[in-house]
Amino acid sequence: MNSTFKTHLKKAGLGLVALALATAMWVPCLHLFFRKPLADFYQEKGVSPKAKQLVARHLHLWTEPRLRQAELKKMRSSNAEWDFMGRSYLVWSLVNMGLREPETKAQYLPIIDQIIQETVKIEQQEGIYAFLMPYAKDRPYMIKPARSLFIDGEIALMMGARRMLQEEPAYKEPMTERLKLIERRWRINPIMAAESYPDECWTFDHAVALAAFKVADRLDGTDHSALCQKWIAIAKEKLVHKATGLLVSSYQVDGTPLDGPEGSTIWMVVHCLQVVDESFARDQYQKARKELGRITLGFGYGVEWPASWQGPRDIDSGAVIPVVEVSAGSSGMAFIAASSFHDWDYLQALATTLDMAGFPSRQDGQLKYCASNQVGDAAILYATVLGPFWQRITKP
Amino acid sequence: MKGLFGLLGRLWKAETFSPTAFVLRAIIIIVLYCASELLGLREYTTFLSGTSANVNLGWPVASALGLIHLLLYVAFILLTPIFLITAGLIAAWNRWKGQPDKDAQVGRFQAETRSSWG
Numbered sequence: 235m236n237s238t239f240k241t242h243l244k245k246a247g248l249g250l251v252a253l254a255l256a257t258a259m260w261v262p263c264l265h266l267f268f269r270k271p272l273a274d275f276y277q278e279k280g281v282s283p284k285a286k287q288l289v290a291r292h293l294h295l296w297t298e299p300r301l302r303q304a305e306l307k308k309m310r311s312s313n314a315e316w317d318f319m320g321r322s323y324l325v326w327s328l329v330n331m332g333l334r335e336p337e338t339k340a341q342y343l344p345i346i347d348q349i350i351q352e353t354v355k356i357e358q359q360e361g362i363y364a365f366l367m368p369y370a371k372d373r374p375y376m377i378k379p380a381r382s383l384f385i386d387g388e389i390a391l392m393m394g395a396r397r398m399l400q401e402e403p404a405y406k407e408p409m410t411e412r413l414k415l416i417e418r419r420w421r422i423n424p425i426m427a428a429e430s431y432p433d434e435c436w437t438f439d440h441a442v443a444l445a446a447f448k449v450a451d452r453l454d455g456t457d458h459s460a461l462c463q464k465w466i467a468i469a470k471e472k473l474v475h476k477a478t479g480l481l482v483s484s485y486q487v488d489g490t491p492l493d494g495p496e497g498s499t500i501w502m503v504v505h506c507l508q509v510v511d512e513s514f515a516r517d518q519y520q521k522a523r524k525e526l527g528r529i530t531l532g533f534g535y536g537v538e539w540p541a542s543w544q545g546p547r548d549i550d551s552g553a554v555i556p557v558v559e560v561s562a563g564s565s566g567m568a569f570i571a572a573s574s575f576h577d578w579d580y581l582q583a584l585a586t587t588l589d590m591a592g593f594p595s596r597q598d599g600q601l602k603y604c605a606s607n608q609v610g611d612a613a614i615l616y617a618t619v620l621g622p623f624w625q626r627i628t629k630p
Numbered sequence: 631m632k633g634l635f636g637l638l639g640r641l642w643k644a645e646t647f648s649p650t651a652f653v654l655r656a657i658i659i660i661v662l663y664c665a666s667e668l669l670g671l672r673e674y675t676t677f678l679s680g681t682s683a684n685v686n687l688g689w690p691v692a693s694a695l696g697l698i699h700l701l702l703y704v705a706f707i708l709l710t711p712i713f714l715i716t717a718g719l720i721a722a723w724n725r726w727k728g729q730p731d732k733d734a735q736v737g738r739f740q741a742e743t744r745s746s747w748g
Contacts, residue, residue: 245645249647257712308681308683311685
């Protein structure tokens, strides 16, 4: 071995050792450059700076029809559901913000009404399929006439939220009607399942509907607690994935599971169940946190499936980064659950990841995450302000 | 301009594991990432949420642009600092061992020669 080669080898060895050392020094520190105080993201009282910037962007979208259409067109080209869910999350967020800062009610109420009325109008004119993915038309609904619990539940909760911020008699009747339809469907099925898509029932949509029943009870003095508890009892018996103890995400009308526990579903489910059965919701959250929540090197994220379930990635999973299995959909929804259950360490770690990998873009006091979309940003906004609406439902 | 090209040339010819080479790699990443930012490719990272940034461009092209920006960003936040720290570590080691960076020495010699002639 000649001396030149030896020198090269020595230099290469030194270079590689230095590279390894530099990596070991830098990687554990990286999160410190993106980590901000939790109060920047979520505050128990008042509205956090991030929420203010996010809502400014959404309000801009809803007051500039051209911008909104462009944004919706992008989302609808992938999934029409997102257009609908973006509306729901924004309404629920604005209600929470209005409850947090009552002086902003006058600004938010017209936007909330505009969203609800436009959504209902689209549903009436174009039918339920306007907000569903195309495969909804591939086969008929099992329960006739065709209705989607996804649409009915979220619209009912939107109306209930609006009424909770400030009573509006015009929403009482349509909200009650939708809830009666849901109740009727649940009661004729031994497993209390209603379809969102033909022969496809989603735990997410049932949880939203349960929360809507609770809102109705608070607003109208009705009592759906027996109905809700019966659903919980059936879910515990029929819809729990044995290996994890978590609720499955979708199932057929007869209760046959379709998908196991899914990150993009369970985080929202536990949030809604919080107002129906707090201890069950907390237990589900803790299990989900263990199975699907991760903090690595200071960065928090959610995976879509637990290790014990190999499921296909669906459109709600968003991009999934191989090896670490980070799911954009699960991570986005994890904000809502972490915020609901005051899991501050996880919430802060998630917010760190968001600032690192969400590609924030700020302009004129407005914030959007380029890696996200309108529904993603609306869900994040909801996580920054949730609390007061649920407190109104549960307070004695 | 001549000086800039001279510097780039020196950097380019630097030994693979020299501090100069690591600094060069960091500079290349910074330049490429800044170019991507200026071209507005950040918007295309919306592909991560399963959405197309530009419906007229088509999903494959839009997501490819987003992926390019994502990779450059990861390189910018991860590799650039690592390369700079590596360069610092090797330079420190060389100084401690009394072996200054040859590439930097050549550069200094050329600069000194130019200034004494000029």
